[in-house]
Amino acid sequence: MKPILEVQDVSKVYPSDNGNVEALRPTSFKVERGEFVTLIGPSGCGKTTMLFMLAGLEEPTDGLMLVNGRQAIGPGADRGMVFQNYTLYPWLTVAQNVLFSATLKTFRQDGGDLKAANERCDALLYLMGLEAFAKAYPRELSGGMKQRVAIARALLPRPAILLMDEPFGALDAQTREEIQQLTALLTRHEGTTVLMVTHDVDEALFLSTRTLVFSPRPGRIVEDISVPFGEVRTLDLKLTPEFISLKRRMLGLLRRESDANRQDYLQRLLQVQEPEISHVHPRPKARKESQ
Amino acid sequence: MNQPSLTLQLRRNIPTRRYRVLAVVGFALCLAVWGLISASAIVDPVFLPSPVTVAHTMTEIFSDQTIWSDLWVSFVRVTIGFLLSAVVALPMGILIGSFKPIEAILQPVTEFVRYVPVPALIPILMVTLGIGEESKWALIFIGTYFQLVLMVADEVRRVPYELLQVAQTLGAKRGEIISRVLWRSAMPGIFDALRLCNGWAWTYLIVAELVAANEGLGFRILKFSRFLQTPKIWVYLILLGAIGLLLDLLFRALNRRLFKWAESGK
Incomplete structure (x- = not known):
């Protein structure tokens, strides 16, 4: 069977006034149906850029992205997206938000069945524990509830891939664990393929079947780690030695990459130190003090 | 515990009741200052009649038919001019706010026209459109359109970009995004822009009526001044202020009713 997603040599370069900024080096990977893949790395490593390109919200500078063997150009309901910030439409009720698509x-053009969509909306709200809030407006919801609605909204059209950009970053620890479990339950139940960007190692290991570790900018995949903790996971998993050792390995990887990056920056800083310092402290004054 | 504190707390809310009481106090203070000035006879009573005189004149004027017909004529003028302006400014503003090339073509020109003092256009308007109703509608239109269109465009640009992106990932096309996301999201702000522009429309109405008219509130004020009937002028000024305040409150109440969802929640 064909992989549901094939990324071939996709890169991103942002043009800017002082030359081009390379956000993502040519990157390739494949995702099989039903996988839960997390993209992890330091900020500015291009993982979010990768996600936005997959969603069709940004154009790759180069490379090819195939969804179900067909090239993905521009955004579409086959790739659902959940954003980092709350993005519910405040003028629509919870149910209307979920049914937006x-x-x-x-x-209509794709021959969608509105009645079936309505039933699916009810089911998704029920699974998310939001059935009592179908007629509520977003301003009446807590942050965690808003994000659950956003996930339900993205899942309604049964996307081939669900893309999530640090969806739980703004939530408190307890709410985050709850919604993580809900997401895992729902996507596994539906067999949804998920790509999630995160910078939380715990979250990556708890949720995913596979983790792609990115290097600092310009980003590239430095390691493709499979997370072999089975289908059904409970919070106790986070306390097992296997989990902790994998976590240690990943933290080590991330640190190594950022250390290397820091060394690089330090080198560059040392090279420009002289003129930089003279700007900050006028030389004559400094000399006077030393005498 | 529930003692109302007398200290002024930065941006802290106060109960609605106290707000209203203080608003009335504000009006009472103005009235008191006015009464004191006229009683002390610093200003010639011909120019500043006492509140009592004005109150008497008010009952006189309101028992006459003229003020009602003036009010009606002015109201119709301002409403036509304002509606014409809104009907054009809403779609144009949405287009300018939605598409950068359209913004580039129209916005700088609009900014330019916006800074041309509208009363300076009166001579041209009278030459081209005559001294009938059309020139008054045109003046109100010009006075409000160029402001409103930019305010609408601003409101559209203020819609968070992510709301558009979500719509795209759910399968929405350009037209749907404009009508179902940009427009809907900007509506409360646009409604508020309409409220402000309505106030300006009344200003330009009076300007137009002061220059050339044979009925209407502005015309009547000019006529009173010719006969040095200052108490009557004051009555009309108070009426204009009251109309403005009333319309403002109406717009605000409607805004709250129509856009409950936009109220800031927790």
Whole structure:
């Protein structure tokens, strides 16, 4: 069977006034149906850029992205997206937010069944523990609830891939664990393929079946780690020696990469030290003090 | 515990009741200052009549038919001019706020026209459109359109970009994003822009009526001044202020009713 996602030599370069900024080196990977893949790395490593390119919200500078063997160009409901910030439509109720995709032209053109969509909306809200809030407006919800609605909204059109950009970053620890478990349950139940960006090692290991570790900018994949903790996971997993040893390995990887990066920056800083310092402290004054 | 504190706390809310009481106090203070000035006779009573005189004149004026017809004529003028302006400014503002090339073509020109003092256009308007209703609608239109269109565009640009991106990932096309996300999200702000522009429309109405008219509130004020009937002028000024305040409150109440969702939650 074909992989659900194939990324071939995708790179991203941002043009800027002082030359081009390379955000992502040519990157390739494949994702099989039903995998839960996390992209992890320091900020600015291009993992979010990768996700936005997959969502069709940004264009790759080079390379090819195939979803179900077909090239993905521009955004589409086959790649659902959950954003880091709360992005519910405040003028729509919870149910209307979840059903948003089913009220669009593309849904009708693709022969979508509104009644089935309504039932699916009810089911998703029920699974997310939000059935009592179907008619509530986003301003009445807590942060965790908003993000659960956003996930339900992205899942409604049954996307081939669910893309998530640090979706739980703004939540408190307890809410985060709850919603992590819900997400795992729901996506496993539906067999959804998930790509999630995170910088939280615990989260990556607890949720994913596979983790791609990115280097600091310009980003590239430095390691492709499979996370062999089985299908059903409980919070106790986080306390097992296997989990902790894998966590240690990943933290080591991330630190090594950022240390290397820091060394690089230090080198560059030392090279420009002289003129930099003279700007900050006028030389004559410094001399006077030393005498 | 529930003692109202008398200290001024930065941006802290106060109960609605106390807010209203203080608003009335504000009006009462103005009235008191006015009364004191006219009683001390610093200003010639011909120019600043006492509150009592004005109150008497008010009952006189309101028992006459003229003020009602003036009010009606002015109201119709301002409403037509304002509606014309809104009907054009809303779609144009949405286009300018949605598409950068359209913004580049229209916004700098609009900014330029916006800084041309509108009353300076009156001679041209009278030459081209005459001294009938059309020139008054045109003045109100010009006075409000160029402000409103930029305010609408601003509101559209203020819609968080992620709300657009979400719509795209859910399968929405350009037209749907404009009508179902940008417009919907900007609506409360646009409604507020309409409220402000309505106030300006009244200003330009009076300007137009002061220059050339044979009925309406502005015309009447000019006529009173010719006969040095200052108490009557004051009554009309107070009426204009009251109309403005009333319309403002109406717009705000409507805004709250229509856009409950936009109220800041927890």
